[in-house]
Amino acid sequence: MVRGGQGGAGSAWGRDEPAGSPSAPPRNRIIDAALACIVRQGVAKTTVDDVARAAGLSRATVYRVFPGGKDELLRSTAESQVATLFTELAARLSSENDVRGVLVTAISGAAAAIADHPALATLLDVEPEVVLRLLAFDEGSELLRMASTFGAPFLARWMPMEEAARVAEWACRIILTYVVDPSDRVDCTDPVAVGRLVETFVLPGVRALRGPAADEPFDLTSAATDRDAAGSARRSREHDHRHHRTDHHRKGEEVS
Amino acid sequence: MPPVADVRQRLVVAAYACVARHGMGKTTVEDIGREAGVSRATVYRYFPGGRDELLQAAVAHGVAEFAVRLYEQIQDAPSLEQVMERGILFAHRAIVEHEVLQRIMETEPELLLPQLTVEGNQVRAAVAAFLLPYLRAHGVASGVDDAEAADFLARMIMSYMTSPGRWDLDDPAQVSELVRAELLAGIVVGPEPSAPGPSGW
Numbered sequence: 490m491v492r493g494g495q496g497g498a499g500s501a502w503g504r505d506e507p508a509g510s511p512s513a514p515p516r517n518r519i520i521d522a523a524l525a526c527i528v529r530q531g532v533a534k535t536t537v538d539d540v541a542r543a544a545g546l547s548r549a550t551v552y553r554v555f556p557g558g559k560d561e562l563l564r565s566t567a568e569s570q571v572a573t574l575f576t577e578l579a580a581r582l583s584s585e586n587d588v589r590g591v592l593v594t595a596i597s598g599a600a601a602a603i604a605d606h607p608a609l610a611t612l613l614d615v616e617p618e619v620v621l622r623l624l625a626f627d628e629g630s631e632l633l634r635m636a637s638t639f640g641a642p643f644l645a646r647w648m649p650m651e652e653a654a655r656v657a658e659w660a661c662r663i664i665l666t667y668v669v670d671p672s673d674r675v676d677c678t679d680p681v682a683v684g685r686l687v688e689t690f691v692l693p694g695v696r697a698l699r700g701p702a703a704d705e706p707f708d709l710t711s712a713a714t715d716r717d718a719a720g721s722a723r724r725s726r727e728h729d730h731r732h733h734r735t736d737h738h739r740k741g742e743e744v745s
Numbered sequence: 746m747p748p749v750a751d752v753r754q755r756l757v758v759a760a761y762a763c764v765a766r767h768g769m770g771k772t773t774v775e776d777i778g779r780e781a782g783v784s785r786a787t788v789y790r791y792f793p794g795g796r797d798e799l800l801q802a803a804v805a806h807g808v809a810e811f812a813v814r815l816y817e818q819i820q821d822a823p824s825l826e827q828v829m830e831r832g833i834l835f836a837h838r839a840i841v842e843h844e845v846l847q848r849i850m851e852t853e854p855e856l857l858l859p860q861l862t863v864e865g866n867q868v869r870a871a872v873a874a875f876l877l878p879y880l881r882a883h884g885v886a887s888g889v890d891d892a893e894a895a896d897f898l899a900r901m902i903m904s905y906m907t908s909p910g911r912w913d914l915d916d917p918a919q920v921s922e923l924v925r926a927e928l929l930a931g932i933v934v935g936p937e938p939s940a941p942g943p944s945g946w
Contacts, residue, residue: 630909
């Protein structure tokens with residue numbers, strides 16, 4: 490699992506080497522070929538044979554790497570795209586300095602990446618049902634869980650991990666609704682429009698569950714604590730530097 | 746000859762009955778005509794778009810029936826919070842227990858989902874239109890556009906209905922928390938100042 494931008498998606502998804510070239514691992518070549526096929530002809534018309542041909546590999550090799558055939562290949566392709574998106578977002582999210590910035594960058598960045606993704610754009614246009622099926626019910630909840638796990642550490646700099654996980658899932662819902670069903674009012678790829686949305690509907694809701702002391706800022710030290718002691722230790726190591734910096738910054742502002 | 750509305754309505758009900766019996770993929774114009782007791786030509790007179798138009802009308806019929814039952818649940822709710830909580834609890838149970846809907850979602854979700862989401866952002870528009878009077882009656886915080894708030898609420902509610910995620914929508918306490926935090930906070934409290942405060946917001 491990609492966490493907090495540490496480690497990146499490379500090892501987790503087997504994408505350590507550039508894909509597509511004949512020297513790349515078969516898995517990566519197959520996934521790149523599958524993407525090319527989907528852009529050209531959509532999911533329904535893409536066969537394992539098409540993908541094998543596009544990858545310059547035999548049908549038998551494709552089945553050796555993906556014994557589940559087309560279904561497994563499609564799933565792995567989708568997962569690799571999610572991992573790529575997470576990796577790109579992680580770099581940007583860790584340089585944000587407040588909750589608003591993390592939310593706006595996550596929402597507008599993910600929406601823009603999805604809108605610019607050639608295969609996804611084709612699918613949403615030609616075979617929306619393929620994408621929608623991944624977004625509803627059990628599959629949808631699984632996607633939300635992944636996005637929440639990915640996003641929570643970035644928000645946990647300012648709130649308890651449990652709360653951060655909730656807000657991250659919420660942000661993922663916002664991304665999905667505006668990507669699948671674009672709005673005339675809010676262009677979700679535009680950071681300015683998303684900024685307004687976040688200020689109006691999201692930030693008050695982030696504060697809402699903080700109880701009577703809602704005007705008090707979260708204690709940034711306890712913000713790093715998690716129910717999971719090991720996770721907490723690891724995370725505080727990862728975030729130590731940032732916490733100290735933010736803490737000082739905040740104290741400085743309070744004095745002035 | 747019966748009035749237009751009757752024949753149309755009969756065909757919609759017949760289409761819904763056929764879908765309930767055979768699913769969406771296997772329902773034909775002939776099935777629907779037979780069920781309604783009218784000729785194929787009559788079906789096309791009322792629904793020139795044929796099968797697709799009829800299926801869409803059948804889905805709309807299902808949604809409308811659902812909306813009537815939903816309204817019964819919330820019409821006497823004393824507060825905006827109660828409207829949202831009762832509505833979500835009811836809608837979640839109704840969806841989970843809806844046999845036709847569940848069967849289609851299991852066997853042919855690809856036929857239904859686009860109607861409910863991409864093509865059918867009428868559903869979102871309908872939910873928003875349903876909520877708008879409640880928002881107006883309650884009043885929204887200054888700086889919040891009530892139509893925009895209704896649209897945002899509709900989007901969020903549809904998201905929780907299709908994928909509950911972390912929320913147990915059968916648990917009134919959780920639903921109450923959900924409504925307070927992720928649905929009404931901004932609408933009742935109002936926008937955050939755009940300059941981040943000292944706490945790093």
